[in-house]
Amino acid sequence: MPAPLTDATVDALRAQTPGTQHTTHFNHAGASLPSTATLEAVHAHLWREATMGPMEAGVAARAQIERARSLAAGLLNAQPAEIAVTTGNSQAWGSAFAALGTWQPGDRILVGRHEWGGNLASMRLSAVRAGASIEVIPSDDSGEVDPEALEAMLDERVRLIALTWMPANGGLINPAAAIGQIARRHGIAYFIDAAQAVGQIPVDVAQLGCDVLTGAGRKALRGPRGTGLLYVRQDFLPRLTPAYVDTQTAPLDDDGEPVVRSDAARFESVEVASALRCGLANALQEALDIGVDNIRTRIDAVAQTLRAELAQIDGVAVLDQGRERSGLVAFNVAGIDAREVQRALAAQGVAVGSNGVGYTPFDMNARGLTQIARASVSYLTTEAEIGKLVESLRTLVR
Ligand SMILES: Cc1ncc(COP(=O)(O)O)c(C=O)c1O
Structure with a gap:
């Protein structure tokens, strides 16, 4: 059994992932950042x-x-x-x-x-x-x-x-x-x-x-x-x-x-x-x-922190459903189109996703949603990154 992921292991894994030095990545559900060894x-x-x-x-x-x-x-x-x-x-x-x-x-x-x-x-x-x-x-x-x-x-x-x-x-x-x-x-x-x-x-x-x-x-x-x-x-x-x-x-x-x-x-x-x-x-x-059990535990903890932080921002609605939750966090910002949220965050160096109806039509229609912004985490995601995303969103809603 691989050892559970600690902050120190995550730091070491980030050091072996070039993308973490260049972008604040919250689009792991779109595509995650490969390690140096995978690139090699x-x-x-x-x-x-x-x-x-x-x-x-x-x-x-x-x-x-x-x-x-x-x-x-x-x-x-x-x-x-x-x-x-x-x-x-x-x-x-x-x-x-x-x-x-x-x-x-x-x-x-x-x-x-x-x-x-x-x-x-x-x-x-x-x-x-x-x-x-x-x-x-x-x-x-x-x-x-x-x-x-x-x-x-x-x-x-x-x-x-x-x-x-x-x-x-x-x-x-x-x-x-x-x-x-x-x-x-x-x-x-x-x-x-x-x-x-x-x-x-x-x-x-x-x-x-x-x-x-x-x-x-x-x-x-x-x-x-x-x-x-x-x-x-x-x-x-x-x-x-x-x-x-x-x-x-x-x-x-x-x-x-x-x-x-x-x-x-x-x-x-x-x-x-x-x-x-x-x-x-x-x-x-x-x-x-790394161990998929460890990955699951870490992603769950990070995603819960992110949901709690987003829920505290006025004008941001977290849209996730289900009893058990994944590392995908859907939200909307009042009065701002999800693609515009994505563009504005990208301009601040933070990558998130945005979806329209076409990817999940039955669910979007059943819930009356026309779009969502999506911040998706990895076991590589840090509290500092969550802080940056939250700060960028606060700037946006101000
Ligand atoms: C649930 C689900 N199925 C299928 C796909 C499409 O995968 P691919 O682009 O590898 O064909 C995605 C991509 O985001 C997805 O989230």
Whole structure:
């Protein structure tokens, strides 16, 4: 068990993160700041490509990609054969969804109120156009998806339950394992979008009871942009036919027939940015070394402090829902557009995010929100940084 994170360890980790010297970063949920070692892993591979020849350097990269796969499997309590390394969360989610096959009129997809807009777009493009419906599972008073309400909606026409575990528009954490128990009991396919969760809270796919789970490399894991993870449960793999294949994912046999790989790597591509995957391997190793339990504890404490501080500023409304909370903190400033808040804080050297309706349409509409500003923390976030954000906001509302 890695030792809990102390202020001294956080200082040491910050010293190995160049971005912390240049920006006050509260957009870790957009993309976090990579460590020097992760940058060096990327850089080293680009040099290998330039000096050895890119194809020749690929041999060294292959070992790193397999390392990333094994580390990701360890992080999620999965088997390496159940992991595909992707270019991001959407590519992971979209390829698994497209592999479910054709949809029929009357098929039902049940989603949480917080479902990511990109996943909804994939559903609409194929399933809804074929006559399937997307139905929103009611949330309870805390805003979390209500497992009992889900159970009451089930019938034999439900083909998929999709949940965004940690929504992009605030601090709520959905009861992903309770929903998984229901999905398993009824034998319904269950996809979890864990873009914000992987690297931020412990993820155990066996306990979650999911068939598919997706994560982003650049968020809590602090990997390079352009990296992501796809988990597919071993027994679920035969139900998924990739929408497209290549010479690596489905090599032709002697009769010219494609032989689709039997593992989750059927969702990878033959041509990849190897350098980024070397960086991802390093970022995964760092998360495991720090310990995701420790990361969760630290992020929870920092986010609670931030929420309490923001709530004390006149004109700032903290908008987070849910009983258990993540490191994403949503707020609005009275009379100021969220994008303007983002711009004004950026001018003071503080990076926050801002979302409109499109990323989480059902939840935003249900709550009558048209926009949110978002300050998202990491275990790297310090009290001094919170102080700077709060001071910048006070200047803005003055
Ligand atoms: C919950 C959720 N799902 C999906 C995504 C999209 O991930 P990517 O840009 O890696 O495709 C995000 C990005 O912010 C997200 O927060």
